Amino acid sequence: MLNINKQSDTFLYQQVVDLIAENIKTGTLSPGDRLPSLRKMSNSAGVSIPTVRQAYIELERQRRVESRPQSGYYVRHRAANPIVRPARPLSVDPEPLRCRSLMERVYDGINNPDLVPLGIANPSMAKPAAKTLHRTMKRVMARAEDRSIGYASTLGEAGLRRQIAYHYLDTIGVNVEPDEICITNGGQEALLLALSAVASRGDIVAVETPTYHGLLELIDSLGMLAVEVETCPEDGVTLSALEQTLQKHAVKACMFSTTLGNPLGVTLPPDDRVKLVKMLEKYDVAMVEDDVYGDLLFDGTRPVPAQFLGSKARILTCGSFSKTASPGYRIGWIVSQKDTDEVARLKRAFSCSSGLLQQMTLSEFMASGDYSRHVKSLRPVLKQNSERMLAVVAEHFPKSTRTSKPVGGSVLWLELPKNVDAEQLFDDAIKAGISIAPGHIFSPCACYRNFVRLSYGHPWTDKTEQAIKWLGQHVQRLSTLTS
Amino acid sequence: MLNINKQSDTFLYQQVVDLIAENIKTGTLSPGDRLPSLRKMSNSAGVSIPTVRQAYIELERQRRVESRPQSGYYVRHRAANPIVRPARPLSVDPEPLRCRSLMERVYDGINNPDLVPLGIANPSMAKPAAKTLHRTMKRVMARAEDRSIGYASTLGEAGLRRQIAYHYLDTIGVNVEPDEICITNGGQEALLLALSAVASRGDIVAVETPTYHGLLELIDSLGMLAVEVETCPEDGVTLSALEQTLQKHAVKACMFSTTLGNPLGVTLPPDDRVKLVKMLEKYDVAMVEDDVYGDLLFDGTRPVPAQFLGSKARILTCGSFSKTASPGYRIGWIVSQKDTDEVARLKRAFSCSSGLLQQMTLSEFMASGDYSRHVKSLRPVLKQNSERMLAVVAEHFPKSTRTSKPVGGSVLWLELPKNVDAEQLFDDAIKAGISIAPGHIFSPCACYRNFVRLSYGHPWTDKTEQAIKWLGQHVQRLSTLTS
Numbered sequence: 001m002l003n004i005n006k007q008s009d010t011f012l013y014q015q016v017v018d019l020i021a022e023n024i025k026t027g028t029l030s031p032g033d034r035l036p037s038l039r040k041m042s043n044s045a046g047v048s049i050p051t052v053r054q055a056y057i058e059l060e061r062q063r064r065v066e067s068r069p070q071s072g073y074y075v076r077h078r079a080a081n082p083i084v085r086p087a088r089p090l091s092v093d094p095e096p097l098r099c100r101s102l103m104e105r106v107y108d109g110i111n112n113p114d115l116v117p118l119g120i121a122n123p124s125m126a127k128p129a130a131k132t133l134h135r136t137m138k139r140v141m142a143r144a145e146d147r148s149i150g151y152a153s154t155l156g157e158a159g160l161r162r163q164i165a166y167h168y169l170d171t172i173g174v175n176v177e178p179d180e181i182c183i184t185n186g187g188q189e190a191l192l193l194a195l196s197a198v199a200s201r202g203d204i205v206a207v208e209t210p211t212y213h214g215l216l217e218l219i220d221s222l223g224m225l226a227v228e229v230e231t232c233p234e235d236g237v238t239l240s241a242l243e244q245t246l247q248k249h250a251v252k253a254c255m256f257s258t259t260l261g262n263p264l265g266v267t268l269p270p271d272d273r274v275k276l277v278k279m280l281e282k283y284d285v286a287m288v289e290d291d292v293y294g295d296l297l298f299d300g301t302r303p304v305p306a307q308f309l310g311s312k313a314r315i316l317t318c319g320s321f322s323k324t325a326s327p328g329y330r331i332g333w334i335v336s337q338k339d340t341d342e343v344a345r346l347k348r349a350f351s352c353s354s355g356l357l358q359q360m361t362l363s364e365f366m367a368s369g370d371y372s373r374h375v376k377s378l379r380p381v382l383k384q385n386s387e388r389m390l391a392v393v394a395e396h397f398p399k400s401t402r403t404s405k406p407v408g409g410s411v412l413w414l415e416l417p418k419n420v421d422a423e424q425l426f427d428d429a430i431k432a433g434i435s436i437a438p439g440h441i442f443s444p445c446a447c448y449r450n451f452v453r454l455s456y457g458h459p460w461t462d463k464t465e466q467a468i469k470w471l472g473q474h475v476q477r478l479s480t481l482t483s
Numbered sequence: 484m485l486n487i488n489k490q491s492d493t494f495l496y497q498q499v500v501d502l503i504a505e506n507i508k509t510g511t512l513s514p515g516d517r518l519p520s521l522r523k524m525s526n527s528a529g530v531s532i533p534t535v536r537q538a539y540i541e542l543e544r545q546r547r548v549e550s551r552p553q554s555g556y557y558v559r560h561r562a563a564n565p566i567v568r569p570a571r572p573l574s575v576d577p578e579p580l581r582c583r584s585l586m587e588r589v590y591d592g593i594n595n596p597d598l599v600p601l602g603i604a605n606p607s608m609a610k611p612a613a614k615t616l617h618r619t620m621k622r623v624m625a626r627a628e629d630r631s632i633g634y635a636s637t638l639g640e641a642g643l644r645r646q647i648a649y650h651y652l653d654t655i656g657v658n659v660e661p662d663e664i665c666i667t668n669g670g671q672e673a674l675l676l677a678l679s680a681v682a683s684r685g686d687i688v689a690v691e692t693p694t695y696h697g698l699l700e701l702i703d704s705l706g707m708l709a710v711e712v713e714t715c716p717e718d719g720v721t722l723s724a725l726e727q728t729l730q731k732h733a734v735k736a737c738m739f740s741t742t743l744g745n746p747l748g749v750t751l752p753p754d755d756r757v758k759l760v761k762m763l764e765k766y767d768v769a770m771v772e773d774d775v776y777g778d779l780l781f782d783g784t785r786p787v788p789a790q791f792l793g794s795k796a797r798i799l800t801c802g803s804f805s806k807t808a809s810p811g812y813r814i815g816w817i818v819s820q821k822d823t824d825e826v827a828r829l830k831r832a833f834s835c836s837s838g839l840l841q842q843m844t845l846s847e848f849m850a851s852g853d854y855s856r857h858v859k860s861l862r863p864v865l866k867q868n869s870e871r872m873l874a875v876v877a878e879h880f881p882k883s884t885r886t887s888k889p890v891g892g893s894v895l896w897l898e899l900p901k902n903v904d905a906e907q908l909f910d911d912a913i914k915a916g917i918s919i920a921p922g923h924i925f926s927p928c929a930c931y932r933n934f935v936r937l938s939y940g941h942p943w944t945d946k947t948e949q950a951i952k953w954l955g956q957h958v959q960r961l962s963t964l965t966s
Binding site: 100104107111120122125128129130131133134137138141145146148149150151152153154185186187188189192196200201214217218220221223322325326327328329330344345346348349350351352353354355356357358 | 809829
């Protein structure tokens with residue numbers, strides 16, 4: 001009997017998918033091999049024939065297997081997609097932002113509802129929680145009619161801060177005081193307030209490379225300079241490179257994503273987290289910890305944010321509901337044990353307070369268990385989407401294309417053939433009705449010119465598949481044209 | 484027949500109130516005079532006896548008249564409350580913020596729901612539009628289920644920007660392009676983005692004195708310095724004083740409220756608006772125009788924001804729904820003809836976008852006419868509240884107390900006897916269950932020490948009246964103790 005667990009929360013068909021995928025990965029099933037027949041698999045796994053059929057159809061959608069009429073399902077030949085390797089030299093110098101106008105065009109693409117949305121990192125939309133959220137909000141409106149349209153307090157609704165504190169306790173066993181949490185207008189304002197609390201105009205801020213373009217625009221807008229630190233696609237920021245940077249430059253703050261960094265999707269291993277905190281303490285450098293994807297690892301437990309791994313380092317951790325549940329609510333938060341007062345002062349000065357109705361709604365959404373249930377059901381959808389996207393990319397992009405291997409979140413990072421310019425691809429894709437994020441915008445010096453980030457954070461449709469196929473074929477064309 | 488207009492939108496009883504008040508003001512009715520009997524007034528005004536009775540009861544609540552058993556209503560003797568005069572010398576130097584910790588305590592008071600809320604400027608709560616807003620939001624949820632929880636675009640929902648543009652056209656006949664409007668997280672973020680667009684760390688910003696404490700905290704948080712410009716409680720910022728300041732200091736931007744400035748409630752006359760714009764052009768100084776109270780003049784038409792009075796000056800006008808309809812929605816906006824791109828860039832970098840569901844709701848709230856109807860019904864409530872507050876202040880505060888004469892908005896500015904410290908009053912009031920705003924926080928150098936700002940922007944109750952009475956009596960005590 002194969003290892004199928006009927007008590008598990010994972011659907012049976014998904015367990016069969018995982019089982020076959022694992023066998024393909026380890027080589028037990030090789031390209032060209034025939035899968036067991038539906039009946040045989042049903043017997044050996046102890047699940048129904050329709051369940052096996054569902055699994056095989058899913059594997060076919062993921063391009064892992066193909067069906068041959070009158071014959072059965074066979075393991076496909078896949079392109080080799082080794083993980084992207086660092087493309088940058090060590091210890092580069094601080095750089096001003098070079099690709100403002102391209103960033104603006106990328107946002108125009110993101111904001112255009114008529115395009116296939118592969119350009120925006122928006123995981124929650126893969127399985128929207130709108131119904132439950134709306135139901136919850138209506139209850140709040142009825143219960144607190146006048147109050148719910150009034151001002152929230154500066155730090156935010158006490159009930160929501162308690163729920164977030166409880167979430168940290170529940171998921172990672174860490175004690176956070178509700179008064180150490182400040183509710184913000186989404187994750188982006190959390191980053192603004194946290195960075196403003198620890199650095200000011202002219203200061204140097206260390207970032208991963210590649211890194212989230214929103215960080216780069218923020219650093220630039222505050223008159224600071226970003227210095228890139230080599231980041232390994234498998235293990236996150238390279239600590240030896242960071243130490244060299246800290247020795248060479250008067251870095252005021254680091255701005256790192258410790259879990260599922262965007263766009264690499266990389267998570268800093270536990271040992272490195274501890275070493276990172278020690279290094280921050282040693283060099284007396286503050287850190288803004290971008291943790292907005294913390295709840296979105298496909299499998300396994302949520303890593304502990306670096307802030308909770310040391311008592312001396314000055315770390316401000318930024319979270320958000322935008323990636324998990326409700327982007328349009330604009331509700332995020334900062335956990336800060338050392339800069340609580342400064343964060344509150346900045347919050348008051350910059351935007352007074354955050355939306356109350358949304359805070360009350362999310363507080364109830366968490367308290368009822370709906371949030372946990374929703375995230376639990378969102379993760380497998382994202383995982384499935386990532387597998388589908390990897391498969392379609394493998395099939396249609398040039399063989400030399402290399403990709404990240406997402407273990408969570410909603411984005412795939414692709415290295416295209418060297419002679420392909422992602423800005424050209426971006427422009428052509430917009431004309432073809434597709435929005436993507438060209439690599440340029442993930443570095444202040446616009447150096448990831450043959451990289452793109454694709455998002456699988458939307459319900460998977462034929463349009464998605466067609467769009468990726470078009471992109472792959474167009475990359476083929478571009479690489480041939482210019483070679 | 485007296486001048487009563489039965490076609491008017493103003494309630495008949497309110498017209499009677501206005502008529503009597505006007506007669507008291509002009510001296511036709513003097514203190515001690517008896518009002519016409521109910522029957523006589525009913526005949527001469529052509530309204531019913533119950534209507535006249537309602538008017539007289541209201542006049543009694545406003546402390547303008549008093550009833551004497553078996554005799555009728557008589558005009559009361561009122562304390563003389565001349566308008567506050569400038570208390571500051573001309574052309575002072577830029578000042579860093581001195582009263583941070585007091586500001587924090589004021590916000591603690593504001594955020595405490597158990598206190599009588601005289602400390603926060605929150606006009607919309609005098610007549611909450613919650614029912615209509617909730618109904619509208621539910622319609623939006625039903626119509627755009629998934630979309631309404633998603634990201635808004637950077638500039639904000641196109642429909643709402645069109646409605647705001649139309650509102651400018653409708654109320655002041657000014658053409659604004661929807662693309663010149665950027666939706667923000669409330670008025671405070673509008674101020675942040677507008678100021679960040681035109682000035683940076685170390686720059687000097689000219690402000691009215693006294694001025695809104697939120698401006699001072701913002702300027703301070705951005706590492707800028709505020710320089711105060713003499714402001715006349717009757718006519719707004721004194722232009723000769725402003726010119727001296729511009730000659731003496733390298734002012735980068737002005738941050739003025741042209742309509743219903745907070746806390747003076749003063750509105751810049753039309754001629755001075757034009758002169759101000761010319762002066763900004765002459766000295767090449769930008770202006771952030773705080774116009775969040777623009778819709779809340781009790782009577783008469785909305786003045787035209789300075790931005791629309793000149794084509795060369797760089798002016799960014801900040802508006803908000805927080806003062807008129809929905810503080811907790813955190814939806815405000817910037818109109819900027821010259822800095823549109825920079826504002827959008829900052830908005831994206833600082834907070835990505837604003838809440839979509841609230842934007843869609845407000846768009847529909849405006850399109851249906853509900854917004855205009857609501858504001859129209861809110862103004863007379865605020866006016867009535869202001870009259871009540873003035874009357875209770877006149878009755879219970881020391882005779883030497885001087886007050887502003889609100890013509891809109893929700894706050895009264897009081898000058899107390901010189902020896903009364905408003906910080907002491909604030910501390911004692913908190914203990915007595917009342918939150919107020921001490922004068923210190925309306926100036927960077929904390930110089931309005933014997934001033935307080937009281938808000939009448941909440942439903943008027945016996946508690947409100949008792950609280951003002953307690954404050955008046957306590958000011959009496961404090962002035963006696965220390966004299």
